[in-house]
Amino acid sequence: MTGPSRPDRPAEGDRPRGYARERGDRPGADRRGGDRFGGDRRGPRRPARPAVDLPRQVAYEAIAAVHRDDAYANLVLPAMLREAGLSGRDAAFATELTYGTLRHTGTLDAIVTDAAGRDVQRIDPPVRDALRLGAYQILHTRVPAHAAVSSTVDLVRSVGPGATGFANAVLREITSRDADAWVAKLAPAEETDPVGHLSLAYSHPQWIVRSFAEALGGDMGETARLLIEDNERPPVxxxxxxxxxxxxxxxxxxxxxxxxxxxxxxxxxxxxxxxxxxxxxxxxxxQDEGSQLVADALAAAPLDGPDGRWLDLCAGPGGKSGLLGALAATRGARLTAVEVAEHRARLVEQATRGLPVTVLHTDGRDVGSDPKLPEGHFDRVLVDAPCTGLGALRRRPEARWRRQPSDLPPLTRLQRELLTAALRAARPGGLVAYVTCSPHVVETHVTVTEAARRCGFAVDFVDARPMLPAGMPGLGDGPTVQLWPHRHGTDAMFLALLRRN
Incomplete structure (x- = not known):
């Protein structure tokens, strides 16, 4: 098991840049090497070696913000890169370190625990994040081991000065094995505990591994391929x-x-x-190609009767509304985009500017009670429901460690309510597309089946497979469609098409 590699950088770790900090300053000395009360009493000094090079410092600060402040890497890292003035290869290196460390946190923590002889949670958080960053460089990049160790010890010196000796010992122990050897030592046996083995080998919580395996029909080999793909850098x-x-x-x-x-x-x-x-x-x-495919499937599905009133019931931040609005413009239709959060509604307005789209800041469940959302009115309705986001873990590396099984009950209740509202909003004969960026069967098949059963009127499932491009592999037996990163190169988008009778 190896992580994604990065382009070579010259003299990695040997001559770090930025975040200069003097060392060995004694009381009474200024930072120019002189004494506050007279001349230079120490003679000529060599320039101090900077403590931490800038890309590693930025990566550390982004990782620390994620763990300390519950920040999102995709939001804080770009701002930090701009503030530090990083671009090109340095920005790419900082990004690789940040996202790679966050993706592999579970496995890195198990390795640091073993190398340190104490549970990783007992290590001071700033030092813990620095050790994770160093371990990732040692095990998953082409950074020379000595450079990864020395740069991380420098980092620990700046965030936890009393722990430099401890950090040096832990990191040198980590260098004694490669990633595969650490997995072989620490992971449960694949034959007796396949879920536990995959969880540690590919750094996903066990409950997520179990949910993926269930959605893939219990095929642990294919589950492993999915986990591997989850740990790769996603395409744009x-x-x-x-x-x-x-x-x-x-x-x-x-x-x-x-x-x-x-x-x-x-x-x-x-x-x-x-x-x-x-x-x-x-x-x-x-927009991820999978999101494009499921939105386009709703627009492509055959429909009897009028076809000018479209609805996106959970529109923020506006990607699918942008595509549907553009398609509506080519067909003389108009899209109503609903978003309950005010700031996300503004994002939808920005994303659909110039398109035949009306944005409503309201709750999508208010169909029938809100005069702007009449019941039985719309020809095509999209429900891109809030979900755990397990299908986009490669894009949101911290999400796998934040989501818990306890998140499912409130989310699935909301999903059923929104899908029921969408079915009410559709006219008789109208189409509803239910979409989630999660393959968890409770959020997909269970939610759709329960909503269709409880909605109070007849609903037919429409086979979604013909609405996707001909020749797409691995679409299953229908009528629903589950896309996968390892099969299609997309996020794991789920699609169900329903027709209200």
Whole structure:
């Protein structure tokens, strides 16, 4: 088992830059090497070696913010990179260290516990985060072991000065084995405890491993392939908005490549997508290809009768509304986008500017009681329901450690209520797409079955597979569709199509 590698950086750890800090200052000495009360009493001094190089310092601060403040890496890290003035390879290195350490935290903690001879939770939190960062470099990057150890000890010296000897000993013990050897030592036997083995080998909580295995029909080999893919850096996908830009032309413009499945997808080779002109002027937006596919499936499904009133019942932050709004514009339809959170409603407004979209700041469950959400009115309805997000763990590395099984009951209750409201909002003969970014069967099949049973009127399941591009592999037996990172290169999006009778 090995983690994602990174491009080579010259002289890694040997001449770190930034965050300079003098060492050995004695009372009465200023930082220029002189005495406050007279001349230089020590003679010439060599320039002090900076304590921690800037990319590692930024990575450490982002990891610490995630664990200390419950921050989200995808929100705090870009701001930290800008503030530090990091770009190019240094920014990529800091990003790799941050996301890689967060993804592998569970396994790194088990290794640090063994190497330290004490439970990782008994280690001072700043030192603990520094050791995680150092262990990740040792086990999952091409950083030389001596550079990973020395740079991490420097980091510990700045955040927990009394623990430098302890950190040095722990890190040197970690260097005694590679990642596979540590897993072989610490993981339960695969034959007797397959879930426990996969959990430690691929750094996912056991309850998540178990839920993935259940959704994959108990196939532990395929479950392992999914976990491996979860630990890889996810690709960046653009959505070329139909009617506004051709995806092939967009791929040429941004130096990317057309997607494998979605007719609107463009794969980016890297860089900052927010800086692209096509994104800034609203011709495209960042959106996982799986999200494009499930939104497009609702628009592609055959429908009898009128087809001009579309509804997105949980619209924030606006990616699917942007695609549906662009599709609606090409077909003379209009989309109503509903979002209960005010700040997310503003994001939807920004994402759909210039499209035939009306944004409502209200609760999607108020269908029938809100005059702007009449019952039995809409031809196509999307429910992109709030969920655990287990299908996008590769994009949100800290989520796997924050989510708990206790999160499921309130979420599944909300999902049933929203899907029931969506079925009420659809006109007779209208279509409803229920979507989650989670493969957990309680959030997918159980929620859909229960909502259809309780809604109070007849509902038919529509086979969703023909609504996706021909030739897509691994779509199962229907009528629902589950996409997977390891099968399709997308987030693990679930789709059910229902028709109200």
């Amino acid at each position: 996908h653009l959505c070329a908005r139909p009617g506004l830009v051709d995806p092939v032309a967009l791929a040429d413009e941004v130096g990317g490549a057309p997607g494998a499945f979605s007719p609107y997808a463009v794969y980016l080779p890297g860089g900052a997508p927010g800086d692209l002109r096509a994104v800034a002027d609203g011709r495209a937006h960042v």
